[in-house]
Amino acid sequence: MNRVYIFPYADTSKSISKNPYINDLVESLRHNFIIVNEHKANTRGIFDIFSYIFKIDYLYLNWIENLQFRRFGYIQALFFIILVPFFKYLRIEIIWTLHNKYTHSQKKYMLNRILTKLLIYNSDYIITHSSEGISFIQKISLENLKKVKYLPHPIKNRIIKRVENPAIDILIWGSIDPYKGIHDFLNYLFVNHKESLYNIHIVGKFSSRNYYKQLMAFSAAKIKIQNKYITNVEVEEYIRNSKVVLFTYNSRSILSSGALMDTLSYGAQIIGPNIGAFKDMQKLGLIKTYNHYEEIIDILNHISDIGQDNKCLLRFIENNGWNDFSCKILKLIN
Numbered sequence: 425m426n427r428v429y430i431f432p433y434a435d436t437s438k439s440i441s442k443n444p445y446i447n448d449l450v451e452s453l454r455h456n457f458i459i460v461n462e463h464k465a466n467t468r469g470i471f472d473i474f475s476y477i478f479k480i481d482y483l484y485l486n487w488i489e490n491l492q493f494r495r496f497g498y499i500q501a502l503f504f505i506i507l508v509p510f511f512k513y514l515r516i517e518i519i520w521t522l523h524n525k526y527t528h529s530q531k532k533y534m535l536n537r538i539l540t541k542l543l544i545y546n547s548d549y550i551i552t553h554s555s556e557g558i559s560f561i562q563k564i565s566l567e568n569l570k571k572v573k574y575l576p577h578p579i580k581n582r583i584i585k586r587v588e589n590p591a592i593d594i595l596i597w598g599s600i601d602p603y604k605g606i607h608d609f610l611n612y613l614f615v616n617h618k619e620s621l622y623n624i625h626i627v628g629k630f631s632s633r634n635y636y637k638q639l640m641a642f643s644a645a646k647i648k649i650q651n652k653y654i655t656n657v658e659v660e661e662y663i664r665n666s667k668v669v670l671f672t673y674n675s676r677s678i679l680s681s682g683a684l685m686d687t688l689s690y691g692a693q694i695i696g697p698n699i700g701a702f703k704d705m706q707k708l709g710l711i712k713t714y715n716h717y718e719e720i721i722d723i724l725n726h727i728s729d730i731g732q733d734n735k736c737l738l739r740f741i742e743n744n745g746w747n748d749f750s751c752k753i754l755k756l757i758n
Contacts, residue, residue, distance in 0.1 A: 426757070428457045428482040428519075429473060434465045445682055446486065448578065452750040453484075469500045470507075482757070483511060485520045485547075489539040490527055501535055508546050517548040517757070522557050526677045544568050549756055553577040553680035554700040560679070573756055577680050577701060578746040583691035583734055586664050593622035593724070595666035597659060598683040600630045600639070600651070605674030607635075610642040612717045619644050622724065627662065629653045663692045668727060670720065671696035684711075689741070691734050695723055709736050 430453070433446055450459055460479055466472045470491060473483070491501040511518060520543045527536040544550065544565055550572045552558060562569050596606060606626060613619040619642075627650040630636040636651050643649050654662070663669060669692045671684060680701040687694055694711035696702035706713040712723050 425456070425458050426482060426754075427460050427480045428453065428484050429461050429476050429480045430459060430484045430486075431470065431473070431488060432466050432486065433461055434467075443682055448746050449484075449486075449749075452578070452746045453753065454750075455747075456750045456754045457482075469494055469496065470504050471500070473507075477510075477514070477516070480516055483516055483518050485518060485543070487523060488520065489536055489543060491539065492535045493527075498535070501539060504539070505542060508542065512546070518543075518546060519549045519551065519753070519757070520547040521551045521553070522561070522679065523553065524677045524679050525557075525560050541565075547571060549573065551575055551753075551756075555704050556700050557679050575749070575752055576704065576740075576744045577682065577685045578749045579685045579741050579744055580689045580746065581738075581741045582660070582689045583737070584660055584664055586666070586691075590665050590667045591623065592625045592662070592666040593668070594624045595662055595669045596624070596626045596628075596672065597654060597662060597669065597687075598628045600626070600628045600635065602631075602635055603673070603675040603677070605672040607638055607642070608674055609670075609672040609717060609720075610639070610647070614642065618721065620646055621721075622646065624648070625662065625666070626650070627652065627654055659686070660690060663687065663690045666692070668693045668695050668724065670694075671702065673697050673699070673702075688737065691737060693727060695720055708740060710740060 430446065430450060433450070450462060453459060454462065460476045461472070488504065491497055491504060494500055526540065527533060541564060544561055545568060548571065550561065550568075552561075552572060552574050553576060555574050558569070558572050558574055561572050600606065610619075613621075624647045626639070626648065630639075630651045639649055669687045671681065671694070673681070674697065678697075678700045684694070684696065684701055684705070688705065688710060694705075696711055696713055698706065698713040698715050702711065702713050705711045712727070714720050714723065
């Protein structure tokens, strides 16, 4: 069986986002791969790979292009750049998932671009959860396009029945970061005197105290803002009592979104920007998208409170579950 080293692999309970992606990936891959570092967090960052470098066939990378944001990030990034030819020499193949075009942060941007291009040219297999990722790589290197495979972000079946008269008109949930554009949407509502049209609930862990203060300036009678991490049980209850879940991402770096797929897994009605995976899901008839904020209001005024038939969503879940994901990876490398 193929031996694979996964990076990063850490305790998600200690992160702000609590992103379950890596844990779900490990659970999926273990059916077809030997995960040599399973249950062993990368406590020393990329340096941990030294313990396994002669024991693996594949190096499976996620968000590696953001190494510079980790502890001793510049040193880790430099070390990885030097290490890549060594992987090639040992015939260790690199599987890299391109989650975003570039970092959402404006800091350390150039190093992120360098690492991204290094991965495009040196990865043996590139996975993207958005068809837009193919276009992105095509613009950088046409010759490396053959390495790229579009696989929609795996999804779970957690479909719930929502209430007929939801108390919340618009729900925005998840980790709250500036790149998600929530402040721009709220500003649009206030400037156009629409802040009282809908009951809006924004709940999630803020990335910084300053951004929390910035958003609290928009708090109003019908706009409730909570700075807290919410559990899956709470997410389910919020979605059950919401007409739509809104994503206001305005960053050009966005390709895929775990929060989008988590929300979709509950059968929620979703409105999101016409970019990346949101555009892919819209083409499948699973969500609604907008190009300008004015369109959000129009969609809200024409969408039903209880949603629509979930047959299309069930077919999508059946074809793109986590259980089948490792089989797709195995087929890709074979």
